[in-house]
Amino acid sequence: MAEKLKLPLVGALTAVVSLALVMLGNPANMGFCIACFLRDTAGALGLHGAAVVQYARPEILGIVFGALIVSMATKEFAVKGGSAPVTRFVLGGCVMIGALIFLGCPLRMVLRIAGGDLNAVVGLLGFAAGILCGVLFLNKGFTLGRSHTIARMDGFALPVMCLLVLAALLFAPALLKFSESGPGSLHAPLAVALVAGLVMGAVGYLSRLCFVAGIRDSVLFKNFGMLLAFASIVVVGIIGNVATGRFNLGFTGQPVAHADSLWNFLGLFPVGLGSVLLGGCPFRQLVLAGSGNSDSAVAVGGMVFGAALAHNLGLASAAAGADSAGGPTANGKVAFVIVMIILLDIAVYNTWFAKKAKAEAPA
């Protein structure tokens, strides 16, 4: 019974923490968004020049620290890596580009649904389609190869980088960029965001919360536990949004979103496919990275790189505003095609062509 309650409770907590962050200053329907927040943090470091999305999000730092602390406390912190790291870097970049076409990671997709944003329901269809495509490759034997135990210092590299960003936020903010308008200017107080991240990092580590696992494991193993967590986020999120006057059902007028249904669907397709190939959604990659998984840390690096590319090359969609419907850019649509070619290439190669080389390699 306790086992069955665990994931729905985690979902409820996610919804409550997310709503609290929005009430305290985060953009609407964006208590958490791993894609947006990695992008904002990349902006704060000057990796891209989009002035409206530059802010070092303490939530990201907190998630990494939370996973690190809990995994060390349970003596489960283990540093592993070496499973096609550059491929994973590229996969992370592809996932990020897709997410920024939709304007959200899978976690934000669920939070947007809880806010009444029907564009996110369309996105969910694309996400599910991408996952099913990934499952096809998994069933045919897709693998990026084994990871191995590697030098322990490697597992601390990302947490230390996060600590440096936190130190800059606290003691040398002049080093960072801070948006004066737009989504990057909307944020909960630093301490609150950091604690929220710590909680989600800890809970995410203990529960293995992952937004591809829901659909993927339902199809592969008839395991519906993770789907219950999502349902719980949506139900509790709706209740909270309605109670605080933040529920707005429809396609138009949605915060930090656009209503181009085709591209909401297509944007999350590579996110679903890429996340299955990586072995977890962006939130899960961040949690795994915090608990010593070097391959996931590389994937996170790829996401940060993808975010910088997306804004420097004009790949990210524009949010709808008072005077514009927003939507994908021409460069973004071209990027989608390139991302899909790359993803399918990685999937096909590592399903049918890589086995011989791996079988002959020393164990």
Next chain:
Amino acid sequence: MTALDARGISCPGPLMMLKKAMAQPGDITLLVDNPGALENCGHYAKKQGRITEAGRNGNDYILTVRGAQ
């Protein structure tokens, strides 16, 4: 007795290996290198009505799944 080594394999690889092996008769031992995979696989085997034992094996984790009764 089927011995599976799923160490270092990304999710959901270990469970896919276990599911495939469970289609054959006999006991299975599954070696994984993280507690998440151990829990996931143990939970799946129990749901299929199998008796399981889980434990550590050095730095790794081992799951024994008894053959179908």
